[in-house]
Amino acid sequence: MNRSVRFRLTALLALIGGAVMLAGLHATESPDEAAKNVTDKAASPMPTWATTAVKPKALSLTVNKGLEYLISQQHENGGWGQGGGWRTGQGGGRVEGVDVQDPPDVASTCIATLALVRAGNTPKEGKYAKNVAKAVDFICGHIEKSDKKTLFVTDVRGTQVQTKIGPYVDTFLSSLVLAEMKGRMPDKKSEERMIAALNKTIGKIEDNLKEDGTFAGNDGWASVLSQGLCSKGINRARQAGAKVSDETLARSEKQATLGLDRKSGEFGAAAGLGASAPSDAGVSIYNSTAKGGALQEAVNTNFARKSEAKRVLADAKANKDEKAKAQKDLDHFVQIEEANQSAVAGLVKKLDDKQFIAGFGSNGGEEFLSYMNISETLLAKGGEEWQKWDKQVTENLERIQNKDGSWAGHHCITGRTFCTAGALLVLMADRAPVPVAAKIKK
Numbered sequence: 001m002n003r004s005v006r007f008r009l010t011a012l013l014a015l016i017g018g019a020v021m022l023a024g025l026h027a028t029e030s031p032d033e034a035a036k037n038v039t040d041k042a043a044s045p046m047p048t049w050a051t052t053a054v055k056p057k058a059l060s061l062t063v064n065k066g067l068e069y070l071i072s073q074q075h076e077n078g079g080w081g082q083g084g085g086w087r088t089g090q091g092g093g094r095v096e097g098v099d100v101q102d103p104p105d106v107a108s109t110c111i112a113t114l115a116l117v118r119a120g121n122t123p124k125e126g127k128y129a130k131n132v133a134k135a136v137d138f139i140c141g142h143i144e145k146s147d148k149k150t151l152f153v154t155d156v157r158g159t160q161v162q163t164k165i166g167p168y169v170d171t172f173l174s175s176l177v178l179a180e181m182k183g184r185m186p187d188k189k190s191e192e193r194m195i196a197a198l199n200k201t202i203g204k205i206e207d208n209l210k211e212d213g214t215f216a217g218n219d220g221w222a223s224v225l226s227q228g229l230c231s232k233g234i235n236r237a238r239q240a241g242a243k244v245s246d247e248t249l250a251r252s253e254k255q256a257t258l259g260l261d262r263k264s265g266e267f268g269a270a271a272g273l274g275a276s277a278p279s280d281a282g283v284s285i286y287n288s289t290a291k292g293g294a295l296q297e298a299v300n301t302n303f304a305r306k307s308e309a310k311r312v313l314a315d316a317k318a319n320k321d322e323k324a325k326a327q328k329d330l331d332h333f334v335q336i337e338e339a340n341q342s343a344v345a346g347l348v349k350k351l352d353d354k355q356f357i358a359g360f361g362s363n364g365g366e367e368f369l370s371y372m373n374i375s376e377t378l379l380a381k382g383g384e385e386w387q388k389w390d391k392q393v394t395e396n397l398e399r400i401q402n403k404d405g406s407w408a409g410h411h412c413i414t415g416r417t418f419c420t421a422g423a424l425l426v427l428m429a430d431r432a433p434v435p436v437a438a439k440i441k442k
Helices: 003-018 032-036 061-073 106-118 131-147 158-165 169-181 189-210 222-238 248-257 284-314 322-350 354-358 363-379 383-400 415-425 436-441
Strands: none
Touching: 003 106, 032 106, 032 383, 061 415, 106 131, 106 158, 106 169, 106 415, 131 169, 158 169, 158 363, 169 189, 169 222, 189 222, 222 248, 222 284, 222 363, 248 322, 284 322, 284 354, 284 363, 322 363, 322 415, 363 383, 383 415, 383 436
């Protein structure tokens, strides 16, 4: 067995051995438990639980220019504002003009931080380590000040991102970013603080998650996109070893599969949920990519869960009920894999459809987020479809980058922070983490 394979198998066994399957809906991890394994060693370019699905490209001049733009826009307190443009006023109307206030907000800070992390920066390593550390401090500070029961993690309201894709987007993006910070903070104290913030965020999500996998009040022009970010967040957290309950994952999977035509691989517009369905604004790419991205993350999570179920079935000491549950879990994982395969096939068929790819008709933050979902889904599949898409979308994003390194939206989410970070996440999608178990499976 060569060194690389041995390393991956060791990492997989550690991941499986550390997993705790929970029957309840709400489970959290103590900061002491999470921090006890933190060492003074430099952080890996990837989390210890993850690898990449393909060999990542070197950072391009386009990417580096975009990163420099983001750094230039970071506030002294570690946060990012939306980067200009309109906001929603207290009365519900749109506020525009040069005097529009643009305070730092959690969602903008999260997506900018995620772009820096994809480029190889953590709070303790990389060219922009200090910037990431300040950003995590900003995010954790807002979460700590938030109440324990509602789904909000911030008192900043009226941002473009909240208005367009849902008022809880700050919470969902926080779960995603903090999950990827797990085990990568500079010291035990900062790790404990970050884990406490992650636990609180996951707790808010689990306490407010409805049985159908949606959230009351998650209204927005295209709230299906924030619903997809929630699925990514809770799955990444589970992949990283945080305690996200099986029931939470099941509810998220249920929501992601609703409306999927297994034969065509296409998603009906918010089908099956009636008035509680997250809105897709009538734009096919938003619905398809948000749900497809959620399914791909579920499959990634289930690779490790599948190994645990197989272990129980092979264990002579496991009782009848334990084996029955393990078999039921395996059957469920197969169903999710089949749904994902159908959705990916349906997506691939649409990649040459210019109307589908155009989304609303011009680039907004929603389009950049949809392209990220496509990229992170296709790279898990790999092969010709991934290479063709990556080349196509890279050429397009390089063509429309502004001279200052930013990207701007031309409808809805127009702020340059979200659009720039979103574009960078598309260009660096080959650096997105997948569980070591998923890589071994390939």
